[in-house]
Each structure stands twice: as structure tokens, then as C-alpha cells.
Amino acid sequence: MSKTLKGITLKGSAELVAEFFSFGINSILYQRGIYPAETFTRVTQYDMSLQLTTDAKLKNYLTNVISQLKEWLFDCTVQKLVVVITCLETNEVLERWQFDIECDKTAKESSAPREKSIKAIQEEIRSVIRQITATVTFLPLLETACAFDLLIYTDKDLEVPEQWEESGPQLIDQSEEILGKNQVTWLLSFSPSSRELLTWF
DSSP: OEEEEEEEEEOOOHHHHHHHHHHHHHHHHHTTTTSSGEEEEEHOOOOOOEEEEEOOHHHHHHHHHHHHHHHHHHTTOOEEEEEEEEETTTEEEEEEEEEEEEEEEGGGGGOOOOOOOOHHHHHHHHHHHHHHHHHHHSSSSOOOOOEEEEEEEEEEEEETTOOOOOOOOOOOGGGGGTTTTTTEEEEEEEETTTEEEEEEE
């Protein structure tokens, strides 16, 4: 059963939203212990202390994904981004961190000015990252070695880069949810000049 925790309005460019996803993904990977803590470095962004990976392969992977995501956000061709955490040994899905994205494609042509300052946008991003941190405190520890996948749901007719591959949804079996498997869903509705983030559990 889903419960609305809080609604947040986030207005800004596709670039700011992509940047948010970069920090959000790093935050999830760090806080859930998917990579060792020593492979992250502390940075200051949005006037808060955040963790970013120092693992060269992971940095390169995330840079490529976020770069492509930024293009798709700008073109309003993304429906959702999902961070899937799986058991390394069995490939069983343990957690899904889902960011649902709704885009108003008609607003793309609009040249209406941004309704909020960068400072206000960054304050809202800080709030969302704090919510990710708070959510982690309610989740059970992951007691096995884990891996992660990033799934990006796009328009069906979208041409995707060759290095990308199709994947199934990697859902958590409903019967397993009572056994400690967790799904966290975030809703992001936006036009290119207006985005709304709603946090769902």
C-alpha cells in the first residue's frame, strides 16, 4: 500500500534535475553500502555534505548515464529512472528506488521564464536528498554483497545508444515484500520549466 509522505515542487532545467539524479544515485549507493565507504569522497554541494564515488569505472558509468538522461529529460522522453539493488550471488531483487517522471511536452516550446531562483531550486534538492537519507534509516540492513542496475524507461519509439540494452522491470515479488524487500517510489512531474517531486513509500 502506498502512502504519500510529502510533496515537493522542484522547478529548474533538465540539467539541474540530471544533477539531482547524479547525487541521489550516489547517495543511495553510499548509504546502502553497495560500494565500500572508502570508495566515496565527501563533497559540498547545495550547501550540504554529500558523498561521491571515487571508483573510476563507476564514475565513468554514472557520467555516461547522467549525460544521456539529461538529453532525454530535455526532450521529455523519459518516464522513470529506477535504481535496482540485487543480491550479487543470486541476482534476486532486494530493493527498487523508483523515480517516476511525468513531462508536459507542450511546455517545451514555451519560452516562459523560470518561476524559481537557483537558490530556491537547490533548497528543494537539499530537501529531497535529506528525504533519501531519512528513508534509508527505516530500511533493514543489506546483509549480503549487492550489485545495482539503473533502468531508464523511455518513449517506445526512442532510438537508444548502441551500448544500452533492453531489460525487464526487475520487480520485487509481492510475496517477498513482507520478507524485508523494499520499494521506494518518488514521483517527478514536470514541464521543461516546472517540475514537481512527490515522495511516495
